[in-house]
Amino acid sequence: MADVAVPGDGPADEFNRLMRRAEAGEPEAMDELMRRMYGSLRRMARAQLRQEHGDCTLAPTELVNEAYLRLFAGGKAPATEDQAHLAGLASRAMRRVLIDAARRRDAQKRPPASERTGLTHWGEVLAEQASADQLDDALRELEALDPRQARIVEMRFFVGLREEEIGAILGVSARTVQREWRIAREWLRRALTHA
Helix, strand or coil: CCCCCCCCHHHHHHHHHHHHHHHHCCCHHHHHHHHHHHHHHHHHHHHHHHCCCCCCCHHHHHHHHHHHHCCCHHHHCCCCHHHHHHHHHHHHHHHHHHHHHHHHHHCCCCCCCCHHCHHHHHHHHHHHHHHHHHHHHHHHHHHHCCHHHHHHHHHHCCCCHHHHHHHHHCCHHHHHHHHHHHHHHHHHHHHCCCC
16 A cells, blocks of 8 residues: 655655744744755855956855844744745845845945045945845845745845746746846846936
Protein backbone atom coordinates (compact mmCIF):
# COMPACT_ATOMS: atom_id res chain seq x y z
CA MET A 1 0.00 0.00 0.00
CA ALA A 2 1.41 3.41 -0.98
CA ASP A 3 2.01 6.06 1.64
CA VAL A 4 -0.65 8.71 1.72
CA ALA A 5 0.51 12.30 2.05
CA VAL A 6 -0.77 13.83 5.24
CA PRO A 7 -1.72 17.51 4.96
CA GLY A 8 0.65 19.65 6.96
CA ASP A 9 3.59 17.24 6.84
CA GLY A 10 5.39 18.37 3.66
CA PRO A 11 8.68 20.29 3.53
CA ALA A 12 6.85 23.57 2.88
CA ASP A 13 4.58 23.01 5.88
CA GLU A 14 7.58 22.16 8.06
CA PHE A 15 9.32 25.35 6.93
CA ASN A 16 6.16 27.39 7.61
CA ARG A 17 5.92 25.96 11.14
CA LEU A 18 9.56 26.90 11.68
CA MET A 19 8.83 30.45 10.48
CA ARG A 20 5.85 30.75 12.87
CA ARG A 21 8.11 29.70 15.77
CA ALA A 22 10.74 32.25 14.67
CA GLU A 23 8.05 34.94 14.45
CA ALA A 24 7.17 34.12 18.06
CA GLY A 25 10.77 34.87 18.99
CA GLU A 26 12.12 31.35 19.62
CA PRO A 27 15.92 31.69 19.32
CA GLU A 28 16.37 28.05 18.26
CA ALA A 29 13.83 28.49 15.47
CA MET A 30 15.54 31.68 14.24
CA ASP A 31 18.90 29.89 14.24
CA GLU A 32 17.47 26.93 12.32
CA LEU A 33 15.71 29.23 9.86
CA MET A 34 18.97 31.06 9.20
CA ARG A 35 20.87 27.78 8.85
CA ARG A 36 18.37 26.51 6.27
CA MET A 37 18.32 29.74 4.29
CA TYR A 38 22.00 30.67 4.55
CA GLY A 39 23.07 29.07 1.26
CA SER A 40 20.32 30.73 -0.75
CA LEU A 41 20.91 34.06 1.03
CA ARG A 42 24.61 33.91 0.10
CA ARG A 43 23.69 33.21 -3.55
CA MET A 44 21.31 36.19 -3.45
CA ALA A 45 24.04 38.35 -1.91
CA ARG A 46 26.62 37.34 -4.52
CA ALA A 47 24.12 38.10 -7.28
CA GLN A 48 23.32 41.51 -5.82
CA LEU A 49 26.99 42.35 -5.39
CA ARG A 50 27.66 41.43 -9.04
CA GLN A 51 25.09 44.07 -9.99
CA GLU A 52 26.86 46.74 -7.92
CA HIS A 53 28.89 49.30 -9.78
CA GLY A 54 31.96 51.07 -8.54
CA ASP A 55 33.70 50.53 -5.28
CA CYS A 56 31.36 48.40 -3.20
CA THR A 57 33.47 46.85 -0.44
CA LEU A 58 30.85 44.54 1.06
CA ALA A 59 31.45 40.80 0.88
CA PRO A 60 28.52 38.38 0.49
CA THR A 61 28.84 37.28 4.12
CA GLU A 62 28.67 40.88 5.32
CA LEU A 63 25.63 41.57 3.15
CA VAL A 64 23.85 38.46 4.46
CA ASN A 65 24.69 39.36 8.06
CA GLU A 66 23.49 42.96 7.68
CA ALA A 67 20.27 41.81 6.01
CA TYR A 68 19.75 39.22 8.76
CA LEU A 69 20.14 41.89 11.45
CA ARG A 70 17.56 44.04 9.70
CA LEU A 71 15.14 41.17 9.16
CA PHE A 72 15.36 39.85 12.69
CA ALA A 73 15.50 43.21 14.47
CA GLY A 74 13.84 43.03 17.84
CA GLY A 75 14.65 39.35 18.32
CA LYS A 76 11.80 38.05 16.16
CA ALA A 77 11.40 37.01 12.56
CA PRO A 78 9.23 39.30 10.43
CA ALA A 79 5.65 38.19 9.86
CA THR A 80 5.63 36.27 6.57
CA GLU A 81 3.15 34.41 4.45
CA ASP A 82 5.51 31.71 3.21
CA GLN A 83 9.08 30.97 2.15
CA ALA A 84 8.72 33.06 -1.03
CA HIS A 85 7.59 36.05 1.01
CA LEU A 86 10.58 35.64 3.34
CA ALA A 87 12.93 35.47 0.32
CA GLY A 88 11.38 38.69 -1.00
CA LEU A 89 11.86 40.39 2.37
CA ALA A 90 15.48 39.21 2.43
CA SER A 91 16.14 40.60 -1.06
CA ARG A 92 14.57 43.90 -0.01
CA ALA A 93 16.72 44.03 3.13
CA MET A 94 19.83 43.40 1.01
CA ARG A 95 18.79 46.15 -1.38
CA ARG A 96 18.41 48.58 1.54
CA VAL A 97 21.86 47.60 2.89
CA LEU A 98 23.44 48.26 -0.53
CA ILE A 99 21.64 51.60 -0.95
CA ASP A 100 22.72 52.70 2.54
CA ALA A 101 26.31 51.63 1.83
CA ALA A 102 26.29 53.58 -1.46
CA ARG A 103 25.01 56.67 0.32
CA ARG A 104 27.75 56.40 2.96
CA ARG A 105 30.40 56.01 0.23
CA ASP A 106 29.04 59.03 -1.62
CA ALA A 107 29.02 61.08 1.60
CA GLN A 108 32.67 60.17 2.24
CA LYS A 109 33.63 61.30 -1.28
CA ARG A 110 32.39 64.83 -0.64
CA PRO A 111 35.19 67.28 0.04
CA PRO A 112 35.10 69.38 3.22
CA ALA A 113 33.07 72.59 2.98
CA SER A 114 36.24 74.65 2.65
CA GLU A 115 37.22 72.76 -0.52
CA ARG A 116 33.88 72.75 -2.32
CA THR A 117 33.84 74.52 -5.65
CA GLY A 118 30.22 75.58 -5.81
CA LEU A 119 27.25 74.50 -7.87
CA THR A 120 29.10 72.16 -10.22
CA HIS A 121 30.21 69.91 -7.39
CA TRP A 122 26.80 70.00 -5.70
CA GLY A 123 25.09 69.13 -8.96
CA GLU A 124 27.27 66.05 -9.37
CA VAL A 125 26.69 64.93 -5.78
CA LEU A 126 22.94 65.50 -6.01
CA ALA A 127 22.76 63.62 -9.32
CA GLU A 128 24.55 60.61 -7.79
CA GLN A 129 22.31 60.61 -4.72
CA ALA A 130 19.16 61.26 -6.68
CA SER A 131 19.66 58.22 -8.89
CA ALA A 132 19.72 55.82 -5.92
CA ASP A 133 16.85 57.67 -4.25
CA GLN A 134 14.87 57.93 -7.48
CA LEU A 135 15.26 54.21 -8.11
CA ASP A 136 14.14 53.43 -4.58
CA ASP A 137 11.15 55.79 -4.90
CA ALA A 138 10.23 54.34 -8.28
CA LEU A 139 10.37 50.79 -6.87
CA ARG A 140 8.12 51.81 -3.98
CA GLU A 141 5.66 53.35 -6.44
CA LEU A 142 5.76 50.21 -8.59
CA GLU A 143 5.17 48.10 -5.50
CA ALA A 144 2.04 50.13 -4.74
CA LEU A 145 0.80 49.60 -8.31
CA ASP A 146 1.83 45.97 -8.77
CA PRO A 147 3.53 44.18 -5.85
CA ARG A 148 4.41 41.11 -7.93
CA GLN A 149 6.18 43.16 -10.59
CA ALA A 150 8.14 44.97 -7.87
CA ARG A 151 9.19 41.62 -6.39
CA ILE A 152 10.23 40.41 -9.84
CA VAL A 153 12.38 43.53 -10.33
CA GLU A 154 14.01 43.04 -6.93
CA MET A 155 14.75 39.37 -7.52
CA ARG A 156 15.89 39.87 -11.10
CA PHE A 157 17.84 43.12 -10.87
CA PHE A 158 19.10 43.15 -7.30
CA VAL A 159 19.42 39.42 -6.65
CA GLY A 160 20.17 38.24 -10.18
CA LEU A 161 17.78 35.29 -10.18
CA ARG A 162 16.71 33.73 -13.48
CA GLU A 163 13.09 33.69 -14.65
CA GLU A 164 12.69 30.03 -13.71
CA GLU A 165 13.95 30.66 -10.17
CA ILE A 166 11.70 33.68 -9.71
CA GLY A 167 8.75 31.75 -11.11
CA ALA A 168 9.35 28.93 -8.63
CA ILE A 169 9.47 31.39 -5.72
CA LEU A 170 6.36 33.28 -6.83
CA GLY A 171 4.44 30.23 -8.04
CA VAL A 172 4.08 31.44 -11.64
CA SER A 173 5.51 30.34 -14.96
CA ALA A 174 8.83 31.58 -16.30
CA ARG A 175 6.89 33.08 -19.23
CA THR A 176 4.78 35.14 -16.81
CA VAL A 177 7.95 36.34 -15.11
CA GLN A 178 9.45 37.32 -18.49
CA ARG A 179 6.33 39.26 -19.48
CA GLU A 180 6.03 41.06 -16.15
CA TRP A 181 9.78 41.80 -16.10
CA ARG A 182 9.48 43.52 -19.51
CA ILE A 183 6.46 45.55 -18.36
CA ALA A 184 8.06 46.52 -15.05
CA ARG A 185 11.38 47.40 -16.69
CA GLU A 186 9.64 49.70 -19.18
CA TRP A 187 7.55 51.28 -16.43
CA LEU A 188 10.71 51.94 -14.38
CA ARG A 189 12.53 53.37 -17.41
CA ARG A 190 9.71 55.86 -17.98
CA ALA A 191 9.40 56.70 -14.27
CA LEU A 192 13.12 57.36 -13.94
CA THR A 193 13.29 59.36 -17.20
CA HIS A 194 10.51 61.68 -16.06
CA ALA A 195 11.68 61.96 -12.46
